[in-house]
Amino acid sequence: MAGSTPASPTVDAAPVVVRATTRARQVTPWTEAWRRFRRHRLAVAGAVVFVLMILAVAFGPLIWRVQINEIDFTAQLQPPSWAHPLGTDDLGQDLLARMLYGGRISLSVGLAAMVVSIVIGTIIGSIAGMSRGSIDAALMWLTDLFLSLPSVPVLLLLIYLFRESMKHLIGAELGTFVLIVVAIGAFRWMIAARLVRAQFFALREKEFVEAARALGASQIRLMARHILPNALGPVIVAATIDVAAAIITESTLSFLGLGFPPDIPSWGRILFDAKDNLDVAPHWALFAGGAIFLSVLAVSFMGDGLRDALDPRRVI
Amino acid sequence: MSRYLIRRLLITIPSLLGISVALFTILALAPGDPFGELATNPAIPPEVQAALRAKFGLDDPIPIRYLHWLVAMLHGDWGFSFVSRVNVDTLILQRLPTTIAVIGAAQVLALLVALPVGVLAAVRPYSAFDQVVSTFALMGFSLPTFFTGIILILVFSIQLDWLPFVFRADLPGSGLHWWWAEFKQSIMPIVVLGLFLGAAMMRFVRSAVLDVIRLEYVTTARSKGLPERAVILKHIVRNALIPVVTLVALQMPAVFGGAIVTEQIFRVPGIGSLLISAIQSNDTPVIMGVTFVFSCLVILCNLMADLLYGWLDPRITYR
Numbered sequence: 001m002a003g004s005t006p007a008s009p010t011v012d013a014a015p016v017v018v019r020a021t022t023r024a025r026q027v028t029p030w031t032e033a034w035r036r037f038r039r040h041r042l043a044v045a046g047a048v049v050f051v052l053m054i055l056a057v058a059f060g061p062l063i064w065r066v067q068i069n070e071i072d073f074t075a076q077l078q079p080p081s082w083a084h085p086l087g088t089d090d091l092g093q094d095l096l097a098r099m100l101y102g103g104r105i106s107l108s109v110g111l112a113a114m115v116v117s118i119v120i121g122t123i124i125g126s127i128a129g130m131s132r133g134s135i136d137a138a139l140m141w142l143t144d145l146f147l148s149l150p151s152v153p154v155l156l157l158l159i160y161l162f163r164e165s166m167k168h169l170i171g172a173e174l175g176t177f178v179l180i181v182v183a184i185g186a187f188r189w190m191i192a193a194r195l196v197r198a199q200f201f202a203l204r205e206k207e208f209v210e211a212a213r214a215l216g217a218s219q220i221r222l223m224a225r226h227i228l229p230n231a232l233g234p235v236i237v238a239a240t241i242d243v244a245a246a247i248i249t250e251s252t253l254s255f256l257g258l259g260f261p262p263d264i265p266s267w268g269r270i271l272f273d274a275k276d277n278l279d280v281a282p283h284w285a286l287f288a289g290g291a292i293f294l295s296v297l298a299v300s301f302m303g304d305g306l307r308d309a310l311d312p313r314r315v316i
Numbered sequence: 317m318s319r320y321l322i323r324r325l326l327i328t329i330p331s332l333l334g335i336s337v338a339l340f341t342i343l344a345l346a347p348g349d350p351f352g353e354l355a356t357n358p359a360i361p362p363e364v365q366a367a368l369r370a371k372f373g374l375d376d377p378i379p380i381r382y383l384h385w386l387v388a389m390l391h392g393d394w395g396f397s398f399v400s401r402v403n404v405d406t407l408i409l410q411r412l413p414t415t416i417a418v419i420g421a422a423q424v425l426a427l428l429v430a431l432p433v434g435v436l437a438a439v440r441p442y443s444a445f446d447q448v449v450s451t452f453a454l455m456g457f458s459l460p461t462f463f464t465g466i467i468l469i470l471v472f473s474i475q476l477d478w479l480p481f482v483f484r485a486d487l488p489g490s491g492l493h494w495w496w497a498e499f500k501q502s503i504m505p506i507v508v509l510g511l512f513l514g515a516a517m518m519r520f521v522r523s524a525v526l527d528v529i530r531l532e533y534v535t536t537a538r539s540k541g542l543p544e545r546a547v548i549l550k551h552i553v554r555n556a557l558i559p560v561v562t563l564v565a566l567q568m569p570a571v572f573g574g575a576i577v578t579e580q581i582f583r584v585p586g587i588g589s590l591l592i593s594a595i596q597s598n599d600t601p602v603i604m605g606v607t608f609v610f611s612c613l614v615i616l617c618n619l620m621a622d623l624l625y626g627w628l629d630p631r632i633t634y635r
Contacts, residue, residue, distance in 0.1 A: 156576075248460050255460075292463060300458050
């Protein structure tokens with residue numbers, strides 16, 4: 001029922017002119033998408049900021065060599081200075097070092113949870129999209145069921161119940177990380193599954209799939225080689241949104257005091273510790289919250305640009 | 317219509333059962349045992365332990381335990397809070413009105429902001445207003461509620477000292493003065509949640525209006541010579557709002573997440589903060605009860621949205 005209003009000013013860009021010279025430059029769908037993405041200025045800015053943040057947390061601790069747990073009671077709750085560029089917390093620990101370390105955790109939770117949710121979603125969506133009848137109906141019922149579970153309370157419940165045993169199993173840091181990543185991923189796959197299923201429904205009767213089937217391609221090969229690559233666009237967009245949502249969810253859990261323990265300062269955890277000292281050390285909360293906000297905003301802008309670049313028909 | 321209603325109500329039952337199975341499975345899979353402390357307590361002889369376990373049915377297979385649990389839940393026996401020594405259902409019922417009031421007020425605020433802004437943005441797509449508003453909406457969407465809450469506390473409670481940042485359930489005084497204090501302490505929680513919801517809702521409204529605005533019946537309305545105001549309010553917005561109803565209902569799980577955080581920041585005594593304090597004190601019956609109530613609320617909202625949708629959109633056939 002969409003009218004003639006374009007989803008975005010960039011999608012109706014002039015079609016690529018294939019030069020009439022003897023050797024036309026090859027335009028793959030990816031170069032075309034990249035060309036459209038570059039036009040979306042905010043999206044490019046978001047991508048640049050996000051890459052810079054990843055580089056900063058990856059290499060920052062190699063340059064800024066202060067320990068995250070170096071307690072210094074002579075320098076409690078100090079505002080930013082040359083010795084501590086982002087100030088210190090209530091134990092006199094350097095906030096820049098903690099923020100860099102926390103960024104590693106927050107961003108890797110975001111990316112890892114995205115991978116989990118996309119993998120689960122793609123598998124369930126493909127199975128539902130290839131099979132007709134009862135399997136499809138059952139899987140979609142499951143998807144709807146998960147969509148109507150309130151994710152934060154259920155995540156809190158999961159973490160409360162499994163935290164201790166994961167700690168004993170593989171250690172405090174890795175245990176919490178795996179638990180949080182799997183839990184977030186397990187409650188975010190529904191959108192990817194629906195998108196993949198919708199794409200399968202649209203593609204599986206197309207001529208090129210028919211042709212491959214006529215050539216004797218197996219069901220698995222049809223899925224993996226012919227249909228999935230064509231369904232990738234919306235999935236990439238969903239993946240970007242998932243990264244942002246996972247970063248927010250992890251910080252929410254940590255902010256509620258149920259994510260990472262205090263000796264593993266993810267950004268949400270830093271904010272949780274900072275919120276009782278708002279009146280004396282506002283910088284503490286502002287840096288942590290600002291980092292979460294900036295990363296989520298950058299990823300969201302990227303997602304917006306990718307949606308226009310990869311998915312001009314705007315599937316929600 | 318009544319057949320549609322009955323059908324839709326019947327669909328709700330398997331969802332509720334599914335959710336109860338999911339929650340019970342999580343609980344059953346979890347390591348640890350409610351009698352774990354008894355086992356390590358040397359004062360209790362093993363025979364008594366075994367008798368207690370048999371009495372509470374802990375050694376039964378999981379499906380049987382699920383049935384027992386379900387029957388108890390249906391009878392209104394939600395268990396007993398370990399910490400506050402009150403029945404879980406009374407505890408939740410005490411707290412539920414506050415949560416519903418906060419969420420309801422936030423939804424109303426979100427609608428009041430999102431509707432006019434979203435419609436205005438969509439009426440002139442890609443204008444300066446639209447671009448600014450859309451950018452702000454994306455920012456509002458990316459600002460986690462706990463960060464906006466902290467910024468509001470910093471500005472309005474600490475710097476300006478206008479608003480209290482701890483919500484008090486037992487405000488003294490009465491009459492007009494009491495209402496004013498109640499209003500003042502409710503502003504920040506409602507604004508935090510409302511703006512977060514409003515940002516997402518504005519995007520829904522904008523894209524829904526964009527879908528409708530170029531349809532032929534709108535052109536017809538314009539060519540009849542109707543004033544633009546009437547075309548927008550009577551023809552476009554009415555139809556554009558139909559999908560928005562569903563999207564608002566789909567957003568409910570996120571709303572409850574936001575409500576838990578908001579209640580925790582401002583110490584609003586609702587079921588969200590009850591959940592957090594129950595988790596901190598290992599009060600499993602309360603945790604299960606609150607999670608189940610949240611799930612039921614989500615399903616209830618979906619049900620209401622579906623019914624509303626059927627009523628708003630005559631094209632829906634009541635099969």
